[in-house]
Amino acid sequence: MNEKPRKPQKLKARLPRGFVDREAADIRAVNEMVGKIREVYERYGFDPVETPLFEYTDALGKFLPDADRPNEGVFSLQDDDDQWMSLRYDLTAPLARHVAENFQEIQLPYRTYRAGYVFRNEKPGPGRFRQFMQFDADTVGAPGVQADAEMCMMMADTLEALGIKRGDYVIRVNNRKVLDGVMEAIGLGGDENAGRRLTVLRAIDKLDKFGPEGVRLLLGAGRKDESGDFTKGAGLSDMDTYKVLNFLSRGAVLVAPGSPDSAFVNGGARQASLSEPQNMAGVVKGISYDVDETAVGADGVAELALMAELFEAAGYNDGRIRIDASCVRGLEYYTGPVYEAELTFDVTNEKGEKVVFGSVGGGGRYDGLVSRFMGQPVPATGFSIGVSRLMTALKNLGKLGDDEVVAPVLVTVMDGDVESMGRYQRFTQDLRNAGIRAEMYQGNWKKFGNQLKYADRRGAPIAIIQGGDERAQGVVQIKDLIEGKRLSGEITDNAEWREARVAQDVVPEADLVAKVREILEAQAEDRRRAKGI
Missing domain, CATH: 3.30.930.10 (Bira Bifunctional Protein; Domain 2)
Structure with a gap:
């Protein structure tokens, strides 16, 4: 008896333990926070540098947190020349390697900052991840504790800037x-x-x-x-x-x-x-x-x-x-x-x-770390901010994400011919060129109800509509979706709805950008009033 061939098993989508996916709100919050930190560091005269995620394992040294063995706590792999490489566990050891390798070209004292992900091969737990972001500042080549004092003052200024x-x-x-x-x-x-x-x-x-x-x-x-x-x-x-x-x-x-x-x-x-x-x-x-x-x-x-x-x-x-x-x-x-x-x-x-x-962060003087590569004393001091932990603190204080990112204006698609598509694309680009977030609907345009459902799920503030009748007159419909949603809870019957023509305007194509900007500004004012600002 012939057995039926087995269907290939579908690949299971699963996130590795100790790692997280980051959504738009968190990414924007981190970008906002990192931007404010960067402004303080730049004001103190520090410049950015970037090192790779991987370093040769021996370059990381025996300085892992709470570890007695050199390779404990890191993610490692062997290169094609049989050399071991590891994902960096902090941003300091890679900086020490960078300074030593480029010592003749670097101007001392070397004042630098960098932000990036680090990796710890440790048991994950609540609030403890294997990948997380740090933001460091370091001064290399300054032997006096004046450099350490300045780091402390910069930390204070950074927290206040946030x-x-x-x-x-x-x-x-x-x-x-x-x-x-x-x-x-x-x-x-x-x-x-x-x-x-x-x-x-x-x-x-x-x-x-x-x-x-x-x-x-x-x-x-x-x-x-x-x-x-x-x-x-x-x-x-x-x-x-x-x-x-x-x-x-x-x-x-x-x-x-x-x-x-x-x-x-x-x-x-x-x-x-x-x-x-x-x-x-x-x-x-x-x-x-x-x-x-x-x-x-x-x-x-x-x-x-x-x-x-x-x-x-x-x-x-x-x-x-x-x-x-x-x-x-x-x-x-x-x-x-x-x-x-x-x-x-x-x-x-x-x-x-x-x-x-x-x-939420800390550091200190590490005069021996660069010296491992040099055979001569190289003083250094620096500190590291735990970006994810600090972001949690700022959210607790209500200091992050106050500036809500408005979803894109949606330009709907009523006709699929080449000429109509070109006009919809032009409307979209006109809005973008004016600094307004906008997108043209990319799904199945033949079911218009799906477009409005998409706009609702996306949180779109405005929908732009132009069918054959509007195109013949050179006008567009502009639907204020935020106001429409509010009024829909107050109007009780279809006749009243039709009579009110809820939150909808018809304007000449040439006035599209100006009208959209007017509606967005009114929506922003409503949000400010709601927050008591």
């Missing part, structure tokens, strides 16, 4: 050298303690998630979470744990979620409001006690003191920028100042709880 008001954000500043000084002061200096230092660093970096009490446990024997899973701690003594927590309290303002204020030891200059100027000199002096006269710690204190002077002189010590020892960036390649942009207003999380929005 409509985030003072008091709703803070730029937190610290220095890895002072943290290294604290590590030496508690006996964790030297290469032999590198592993324990990393454990301490990761514990400190959990402050915003677990609070001071959670960090205390991670610095000591370890912490058990709600599920019962146990994370082994750094094994510090109670006294050394106290010293680390005391250091973290210097300049701190906000208490981490779920933690009482008393959980932070009484070590330094807490203040009630971000709107008050900070005693930066006092905070830096307190930090100097914590580093216990170690050489590396003293260097860090001196750098923080200079940055504090620059913030004061430029007028940024008004709550916008703060010295805060609890700011400890997670990446291991930072070598000096580190800084973080934090939004301080409350939002409701997926559990319905009120939480502080938190970090």
Whole structure:
């Protein structure tokens, strides 16, 4: 018995895990936001550069977030010459390669910005994607912390250019050298303690998630979470744990979620409001006690003191920028100042709880990253903005997408002969040439009802109609679809509808553009009134 041939199985359309499709509204919102950021960076004298999505894997180095092995966390493939390439996981490592490769042609200090997608081969989760956009600014070849201070001021100006008001954000500043000084002061200096230092660093970096009490446990024997899973701690003594927590309290303002204020030891200059100027000199002096006269710690204190002077002189010590020892960036390649942009207003999380929005970007000094390629010191500093996360914040504040994009005017098609099609196309081009979004209907023109359904689904504000009778008279019908939809809910019978000739005008062809512009302006005014503007 002959079996019937099997039909080929249809290909299943499915989105890869950890990735998202972006629709028009989100794309426009990102473009609006990136444009405002770019304006600030350009005003500071930064220029754009673009690097490819792929880099040779060895060029990315061992600087992946929370990874101990060089190739962990990246998407890689082997080239036809057997060399491994990986999708970039951030925009900093590719910049380091670009600078090193073009070092003789680049003018130092090299001040540049770039926006683009980065990729992390990590387990996806709620709000955690494998592809996301970053927007970075970097200065390469500037050894002084003046460059770091400028980055912090530019971050503040960027947030305000996006409509985030003072008091709703803070730029937190610290220095890895002072943290290294604290590590030496508690006996964790030297290469032999590198592993324990990393454990301490990761514990400190959990402050915003677990609070001071959670960090205390991670610095000591370890912490058990709600599920019962146990994370082994750094094994510090109670006294050394106290010293680390005391250091973290210097300049701190906000208490981490779920933690009482008393959980932070009484070590330094807490203040009630971000709107008050900070005693930066006092905070830096307190930090100097914590580093216990170690050489590396003293260097860090001196750098923080200079940055504090620059913030004061430029007028940024008004709550916008703060010295805060609890700011400890997670990446291991930072070598000096580190800084973080934090939004301080409350939002409701997926559990319905009120939480502080938190970090939307940060960075620091990474003097060793370019040097890997050069065999000589090349100082560098920079920061990165998480575009998707910042866009979420701006939407929460109602600061993004206020300028609604109007759908295209639809030029309908009543006749399919060559002459008529040419006239419809000319109407469409006349509107476009006047700066008005417009499209000529491209579907099955013989069913006119489908054209109006399409206009409704598309949200078209106006439909242009010209049949044989109108063409003979040299006129066009212009239907205000927005007003028509509104009035259709108020008129109750066909006779009243016919008598009213709802939201429809007949104008000479020569007046088409002027009349369409008049109707669009009236619609825009109606929207402004509806918003109370």
